[in-house]
Amino acid sequence: MSHSAGAGRQYGVAAKVQGIGGGGSRARLGLEERWGPDGIQRLRELYEPLRRFAAVIGSWDVDPDDLVQNAYAKVLAKHPDDIRDLGPYLRRAIVNLSTDERRRTTRTSVVLRRIGAPLSATDSYPSDLEDLMRVEPRVRALLYLVEIERQPVADAAEVVGMTNGSARVALTRARRRLRAELTMEANGE
């Protein structure tokens, strides 16, 4: 397993100034003033579940904490009152960040391939997770939300940016595929 540096890989998240007041030169309140102890405590409570979620949806070589950190950076730029439901908002941010990261990696690979440069090593992960890692990341996250966190499919679908119908189909496919693969493994095939 390889992890990126502790400071976290940057995903190009342009955390925008979210000042209070009007106009472009509006005064900018500090983090503590904006979020206060209650807001920080709420972020603290969300950390563990968010990290688990990030670990599931993120590429193997991306540190889940990096995804959480960048998602936090996005919300810290906002005033808490501007976010109606912090948990789903942060999860959706993690989904977007993770998607961006994969697109960037894919683009880089394409460019490297085009110029004939050697590609960096592909992801390697424990064999017992191989089947799961082959599932499309958003569907993997969907599985996690529904199977582990017991969220309704509709809510989980919204978090990962899918329609309810697509999510149901994707879940069925993923479950069936995993079952088939796991069964084959169990049979030593």
Added chain:
Amino acid sequence: MSDMRDALNELARRGAPRGFDEVLKGAASAERDAAERDAAARDAGGDDLDTIPLVTAEPVARRQSLSSMIAAAGVAALVLVGTFAVSAVVGSGGAGSAEAAVRRLADAVSHEDILAAADVLAPEEVRSLHGTLDHAARKAAELQLVQTASAPLAGVDFNIHGLNLSTESLGNGYAKVTIDAGTFTAATHKTQFSPLMQKVLRESDDNSSQSDLAKLAENDNLPTFVVAVRHDGRWYVSAAYTVLEYVREYNRVPAADFGSGERNISTLGAESPDAAVQDSMRALQREDWSKLISMAPPSEIPVYDYRDALTTLARRNKAESDRSTSGFTIDSMSTASQVNGDTAKVTLTASGTTDSGHWSLDGGCFVGPSDEDFPYPCGGDPVYFGLVGTPLSGLDKSSTVTVVKQNGRWFVSPVSTVLDVLDHFISQLDRRSLFTLLDIPNQIPPDGPLTLGRPIVLPAGTSQGTKVFTFQGHEGQNLLGLATAQSKPSSTASSYENYPPAAVRMFAPDGSEFGESGMLDGQSLTLPSNGTYTVVVQRSYLSRRVGDVTVTIWDAADAPAAAKQPHDGGSSCTYTLLGASCSSTSSGSSSSIDRILPGNNSGQPSTNDRRVTATSVARGPSPTFAIPTTVPHG
């Protein structure tokens, strides 16, 4: 690995957590740095933008997911319906000043007065909607989407107050009106919606929201503004100019040359309808954005006024994309046009390649390189496209590009072309498709009683892909089904061929829906009580290229061997609200595993649990995990 959940949990635990404090510290630092870069870029006032996030949409706050989307679609439909009559009055409205036009618009919104709102919208932009909106109105009334077309916004309450505006001239006859202060509130009153919309919104309550109008675009460091234009001495709010001006400001690209499109119209466009379409396609191939821009009618989409901004943006994007060419080629192209006055309909047939493979276009039927895995039907059932993309189902081989004649030159009209597709979509939308799209298929009038053992044919490419039946079931009755397709997907690489080409949704006598049913996948469904059930049989979203699908449902004991054959081996699970108890069979022997769903402390189902049993009948390799099923309360 014996269990999917184990794997998910293992994956979720991967890595060494840095801990909340470290992560928050890093986030605060990143947020501060980004804010400083942003401020520095603003101060520099140049093109040295900070990194633009690839994330195109901010995460959305969660409300009730499906119902929110449906509500939005419903409201949009309501707006469409009510707006149909607007073109009858456009041209006589406007306001004496740009600011007055915006205030009139705000006042109209506050009174949910669509006609008054349309009165201050740019006439050219509203007029083109007339036919489509009229069509939508008639269809909405027919499908009972609204109570009455004359009060389409019944149940929705808008209010704008505290409006403080300032105006900046952008050119002769063009003004930017900035909203310096103002509050927008919206509230819904479900009981005032049509009975159909109330069913759609069954799980949502009345709600309300409030927005600070001055801060709508604050995340992008932009003020909230609209662009007003002057026609014949009166001022109107222009949606097209507003959008383009936002694009320009957001990307910090050169200012528009307002009115230049109208002034230079005789040098723009093409000499014939066919030339307009073919020139546009070739411009697209060459990435000649200037040429492409010159093919849009200036009065409809003022992209010519913004040509410097848009070409700068295109160059910038190309430079950032690391690509010398798009890889998009046109190998063959032909057009045929039918001219009627100043409007022509051009049928386009073309094919070529991209970096990813071959593409082809036949009228409105596009087949792209990736359509092997994600084929969509051309002119098919709207249900395949989902609620948002459903108007795409209006595309078929007869779809044309609309070309309009202005000042003796022919221009490709994107708005009219899109509206044609929308018209076609509306004309083919029926109650069955609409109710399926709105996820209330059980509200479709039943096609009759379900006869066990009788095949149900779900034809391809029509709304008949969903059929509804009533079924007199009794407690403990086991049902099992089988879905077969006329053909396999054209791509052997398609991973979808392994899945049933249809789905069965069961609704209990009280209207509640059972969770996912594996009835077509070798798992029988045991009915929990006596009563009249509603059985919805639908083609699968994934069965796009398999022709007709036939579904048959039997008493499990009467089902043929094929129906008892799951893809994944034999398993038998009983699901309750508290947990699942699964047993598996392998080579004739049985074992049992009790599973309790997370969050429950007891493995003993309560006595008043309503049970649904899903049992796979076939014998085979051991299942490795249980499928949790949501079981409705009685």
